[in-house]
Amino acid sequence: MSVSDIPNGLLIGRAWVPGFEHPRVVTVRDGKLVDITAQGMATVRDIAESGRAGEHVRTAPGRAVGDIEAVVSNSRADKPSDTLPRLLAPIDLQAIKASGVTFVVSLLERVIEEQARGDKSRADALRGEILDLIGTDLSQLVPGSDGALKVKAALIEKGVWSQYLEVGIGPDAEIFTKGQPMSAVGHGAQVGLHPISSWNNPEPEVALLVTSKGEIIGATLGNDVNLRDVEGRSALLLGKAKDNNASAALGPFVRLFDGEFSLDTIKQAEIALRVEGTDGFVLEGHSNMAQISRTPESLVAATLGEHHQYPDGLVLYLGTMFAPVKDRDGAGKGFTHKLGDVVSISTPSLGRLTNVVNLSTKCPPWTYGTSHLMRDLSRANLL
Structure with a gap:
């Protein structure tokens, strides 16, 4: 693991922790992953909606559950240890929205x-x-x-x-639903391609954490996995191109805004992408947020307001300027994924999000949803 996988700052995320039947809310303190799950503050949604997310994460009592380097390594392992935590997407009940064609x-x-x-x-x-x-x-x-x-x-x-x-x-931004609440995968997980696709690519992006009141309180990295051939046939196939099992990756943590990290930091961020294939192919690129054509605030306003409410808040992918065109299998053939590609998306302020490409039909199925979480939290007297 590189230390750049985890940024400095005020971090919030989720993890499976041995001994618990439900995801735990976690942060990072002094090189340790710390479980801060508490009654009434047992979801990232509850903390985000409290109006004091930063203060809560900074001061909440917690229990160290592992060295962060070991947890990150376990999250990326082909066969993770059941004695160590592993990271999940750092959101839970929030809607997963995305904006397109912003560069x-x-x-x-x-x-x-x-x-x-x-x-x-x-x-x-x-x-x-x-x-x-x-x-x-x-x-x-x-x-x-x-x-x-x-x-x-x-x-x-x-x-x-x-x-x-x-x-x-034109005057209106493209805003679409990338996935359902609880469907995103986290750092180290497999990301999924629909098996019908033969032309596809990663989309390295910043994603904002937004409250139900429209307040932007933090950011994370995202891979808005895209099927270029499916969407290219018809924009009406956007749902098929974008929303599949394991097609939305977020992580490793949400970094909450504080005195040292703000939306202005995001507006100047440079997002790096690296794809390493089992065939020896390497693709690198960068996406400069300063070149975005619509401001993050305007994209949030297009998503949430009097015209549409999100009572559990949302996470919003901001779009990418990077569309890979480097030839992979011969001149003029462009780029497309191969199974086993390791995709890393990084920027100093948010760390590094790494995932491995597989077919959506071969990725672990999404079986733990909102109803499961609510029942488990109720049984644990955490609601």
Whole structure:
């Protein structure tokens, strides 16, 4: 384990801890994983909604349940030890939402997917054609502005207008449901690809923890696993492309905002991606949050407000500018995952999220849901 897997700061997360039938709420103190589960504060949701999440995590009584390095290593093990904790996604009852097409690079790649009709063999040629047609630096455009509307009109005239360009430079952001509460996987877990897909990729992102009142109180790393061929066939297949078993990864912890870490830190973060294949293939890239075309605040406002409430709060993926195009199996064939790929997403302020790629049908099935958690907490007199 690298120490960069776990950032400094005020951390909250979840773990399976030996001797307990339900996930425990944990933090990190002095190199130890500390169980801070308590009556009335037995979920990340309850702590987030308390209005004093940072203070609670900083001062709550707790019990050390293992060295953090050993816990992280166990979380990434093929066969984890049943005598050590292992990390889970650091949220529980929150809705799992995502925003798309928030960076110009990903905007262009979505257009390419659509124009290619999910055929990755056509992507390289289309990329050049579309860039020649657009001829404008879309990163300088403010979505919904007069300048953006002029570009939209020009693209319609040239015959390359797309629904992805609409949400990329139009007035309304793309907000969708990535997964159901309790469905996300954590650091070290397998991430899943639907077996029908032959063109897919990781999406390294920052995800915000947002309360039911719309307050952004922290952030974590996320992998918004994407099936490019499925979504490219039709945007109406977004649910099939995005929401599958183990297709949403979050972690390793949520870092809560405090005096040293804030939303401004996130706005300047550079997110690194590294994919290492069992075939020796290595892919590296970076996503600079300063280049996002819609502010995190505006994306939260598009998700939650008078038009839509989330009584348990939510986590919101902010989108990525990184769409891998490096050829893997020959010139012009682009990138797609292979089973066994190790995907690492990192930034100094949030640590490192690492997962291993498998088919959704081969990943451990999602069997522990909200009803199970509520029953277990009730039996433990923690509600």
